[in-house]
Amino acid sequence: MTNYIESTEAIAATIMKEKSTSRPTMAGHCAMASFGYWWRDHPEVHQLLSCEYNEQHLLLTFDGDVSLIIKSPRDAEQFDGSLIIWDVESLTWRWKGFASQYSETNNFYRKYLSIKGNMLVDSREGENPTWHYAPRAFHPALIIAWDLPVGPPGPFLYRYRDRGKERFEMQQLQRLYQQQGANIASEMLRHAC
Numbered sequence: 001m002t003n004y005i006e007s008t009e010a011i012a013a014t015i016m017k018e019k020s021t022s023r024p025t026m027a028g029h030c031a032m033a034s035f036g037y038w039w040r041d042h043p044e045v046h047q048l049l050s051c052e053y054n055e056q057h058l059l060l061t062f063d064g065d066v067s068l069i070i071k072s073p074r075d076a077e078q079f080d081g082s083l084i085i086w087d088v089e090s091l092t093w094r095w096k097g098f099a100s101q102y103s104e105t106n107n108f109y110r111k112y113l114s115i116k117g118n119m120l121v122d123s124r125e126g127e128n129p130t131w132h133y134a135p136r137a138f139h140p141a142l143i144i145a146w147d148l149p150v151g152p153p154g155p156f157l158y159r160y161r162d163r164g165k166e167r168f169e170m171q172q173l174q175r176l177y178q179q180q181g182a183n184i185a186s187e188m189l190r191h192a193c
Contacts, residue, residue: 005076012053014076014083015060018146019048032068033143033157034091035112035119036136039066043148043156066095070142081147084160086167088141089114112141138164 005011019030031043038044046062053059058070072089092111110123110133119135138161148156 005078006074008053008055008058008073011073011076011083011085012051012058014078015048015051015058015144018078018083018144019051029146031145031148033139033145033160034093034110034141035121035133036139036157036161037133038157039093043145045148064095066093068093068142073141079163080159082143082145082160084140084163085142086140086164088112091141136161138162138168140164 005014029045029047031045032039033043039046046064046066049061049063051058051060056072058068058073060068060070062068069090069092070085070088071091073085074088075086077084077086090111090113092109094107094109096107108125110121110125112119112121112135114120121133121135123133125133139157140160143157143160145156
């Protein structure tokens with residue numbers, strides 16, 4: 001049975017604990033992926049500088065002026081040297097290019113937003129079109145990996161996709177059993193009267 005971390009406070013505490021206890025060569029560093037895409041399309045390692053939270057939001061800041069705002073993170077779990085956040089209301093990456101100051105032309109973002117159960121993406125990333133980062137099926141909203149395996153980065157994300165597919169199928173079965181249980185109880189009440 002998986003133990004999910006639900007509150008933003010508990011998720012922030014887990015992130016800070018992992019940051020301080022990661023293996024010495026990765027101390028305070030991690031690679032990140034969201035909705036099936038590595039940050040910058042490959043497992044680029046960033047140093048986590050801060051992790052702030054309130055009841056609904058997490059704000060993570062990284063070296064290179066990269067920030068991540070997560071609204072309503074749900075179903076987080078630790079798995080295989082990573083923290084996985086399966087569901088969010090929104091997730092926004094913000095960064096600047098190579099110039100030293102933010103400006104109208106040096107202010108990039110990628111935002112995922114759930115609207116009526118559909119996760120949509122909007123982006124300002126230079127030449128990459130918005131559809132380039134459309135959420136991939138069964139992938140978690142965010143993976144923060146402190147312990148990257150040696151080898152090509154693709155199979156690392158496929159493991160999480162497969163875990164997401166199993167998780168989705170399990171949720172579907174649970175809903176079916178609950179629905180059948182409710183139908184049986186209703187039928188029993190109808191015959192009892």
